[in-house]
Amino acid sequence: MMDRLVADRDTLVAVRGVRPGGDDAAESIARAAWSVLAEPGDTVAGALIEALGAVEALTLALGTSVPRTGAAVGSELAARALSEARARWRPRARPGDVRDALCRARDADARLILPGDECWPTAVDDLGPGRPSALWVRxxxxxxxxxxxxxxxxxxxxxxxxxxxxxxxxxxxxxxxxxxxxxxxxxxxxxxxxxxxxxxxxxxxxxxxxxxxxxxxxxxxxxxxxxxxxxxxxxxxxxxxxxxxxxxxxxxxxxxxxxxxxxxxxxxxxxxxxxxxxxxxxxxxxxxxxxxxxxxxxxxxxxxxxxxxxxxxxxxxxxxxxWGQSVAAPEDGAHDPDRVRLLDALSTRSRRTVDDLARRSGLATDRVLSLLGLLGLEQVVDVDEAGWRRVPTPAPR
The missing domain is CATH 3.40.50.450 (Rossmann fold)
Known part of the structure; x- marks a missing residue:
């Protein structure tokens, strides 16, 4: 497919977000082709790409030779599994479909993200041979x-x-x-x-x-x-x-x-x-x-x-x-149980009235107002005509 697939360079640049060089262009086209050929989670495709790289794996996948088990593709990829996989892939091995996928991505302002890119989520690599060969992102x-x-x-x-x-x-x-x-x-x-x-x-x-x-x-x-x-x-x-x-x-x-x-x-x-x-x-x-x-x-x-x-x-x-982001230890004076109850009653998303906060916390209205005043001075809460809310704080990175 590689020798028959001629991707428009401007299209490839658009979906990759950068101007690819020779090797990157070939890798981009090959991985785009794999996303067309193989269904998500195809572990035979994943093992083949892992062993040979996307470009060589594509050439082997669409060729006629069947490697012996234990050769370059690794012992886990038996000749029979590869033969069956080829039968799945070949009906989709049409260069026009890959070009269409790239053009559709360009028209939708989508990006093609590959392993090794800064924005590639290495967390998905934990899927092993079932990892995606590429991701399309809008x-x-x-x-x-x-x-x-x-x-x-x-x-x-x-x-x-x-x-x-x-x-x-x-x-x-x-x-x-x-x-x-x-x-x-x-x-x-x-x-x-x-x-x-x-x-x-x-x-x-x-x-x-x-x-x-x-x-x-x-x-x-x-x-x-x-x-x-x-x-x-x-x-x-x-x-x-x-x-x-x-x-x-x-x-x-x-x-x-x-x-x-x-x-x-x-x-x-x-x-x-x-x-x-x-x-x-x-x-x-x-x-x-x-x-x-x-x-x-x-x-x-x-x-x-x-x-x-x-x-x-x-x-x-x-x-x-x-995920291990436990609540920070309270500062001096923050151990007041009434304060804890009021903070639990507050939301960072919805604003709530004093009466609603009193009902949710089980505190008297006067006590709620007093605590809200202190929390406001500490910039823990803010208020507008709709009511009070807890001020969001950025999560540690």
Whole structure:
């Protein structure tokens, strides 16, 4: 394919973000071609690329010779596996499809991110041969390497309780510097993305199809906003339709990118449990939000807590503890239990009235006003006509 694929140099420059030299151009084209040829998570393709490099692996993949086991490609890649893989790849080995993918990316203002780039998320390398050969990004690719990153996932058919909790967690975390990672779906995913954007925080959505295809269609405006203010990311190239398999495959990237994964609501057989399983396999901290024992949409979370050693999380502070960012020790005078209760009642995302804070904290209104005055002097809280909120503080990098 390499000798038949002639990519327009301006197109290649547009999707790579830099003017590639000879070797980089060949590598870019080869990895773009691999994203067309192989389905996400194809471990045969991954092992071949790891052993030979993307360019030579592409030549071998589309050739006729079959290397002996234990030769250059390594003992784990048997001749039979390669032969079967070639049968999968060859129907897609059309240079025009690779050119179309690059042109679609250029038209969608998408970038092609490769291993070794400054914005390549090395966290996904933990997937081994199942790691992506490249990533297509609309938006800010720097968010893929900004820290900390937390994956918040859950049911599409979420309840009001679940969406509320997801929004509270995502909003508080994003307001203090965390990147919210999710899948752009209805329900919990959408609530998490919206909350992050609502506090002018950072969010990344992994899509099962190309980054130029808004799916689900009802999230077209949300996904466009994420592309404008955050990042849309996909493993398949532009123009690719989402499929059930690709949804499951993209879950491993969500789990790999997050320093921790939190499942807010999930049914007994929810796809979110697939993401949780990847997180557990990768050794990423896993949290689950409990719900009513009578709620089918929380049955999966309770299963994670009981069977998969997930940590019970009920606040953004507990989510931070998953990746080791424990709450700082209180300063002198900050041990006042009334102060702690009031701080717990405050939100970094929603403004609350004095009466609401008194109800949430269980403190008298006069006591709330007195403490708010002190916290205001310390610039821990601020106020406007809508009420009081806790001032977000940047997370340590």
């Amino acid at each position: 938006g800010d690719p720097e968010l893929l390497v900004r820290t900390p990153r937390v994956a918040i996932v859950g049911a599409r058919a979420a309840t009001g309780y679940g969406e509320h909790v997801a929004a509270e967690l995502a909003g508080d975390l994003a307001a203090t510097g965390a990147v919210i990672v999710s899948g752009g779906a209805y329900g919990i995913d959408g609530a998490a993305h919206r909350a992050a954007l609502g506090v002018e925080g950072a969010t990344v959505a992994f899509l099962a199809g190309g980054v130029d295809r808004a799916y689900p269609a009802g999230h077209q405006r949300l996904l466009q906003r994420i592309a404008d203010e955050g990042a849309l990311v996909s493993e398949p190239p532009c123009g690719t339709a989402p499929t059930k398999w690709r949804f499951l495959a993209r879950n491993r990237l969500i789990a790999a990118l997050g320093h921790a994964t939190v499942v807010v609501e999930a049914g007994w057989r929810s796809g979110s449990l697939n993401t949780a399983g990847h997180a557990a396999t990768l050794g990423r901290p896993l949290g689950a939000v409990p719900g009513p024992v009578t709620s089918a949409t929380s049955a999966g979370c309770h299963r994670l807590l009981r069977e998969y050693d997930a940590q019970c999380v009920t606040s953004s502070a507990e989510v931070r503890e998953l």
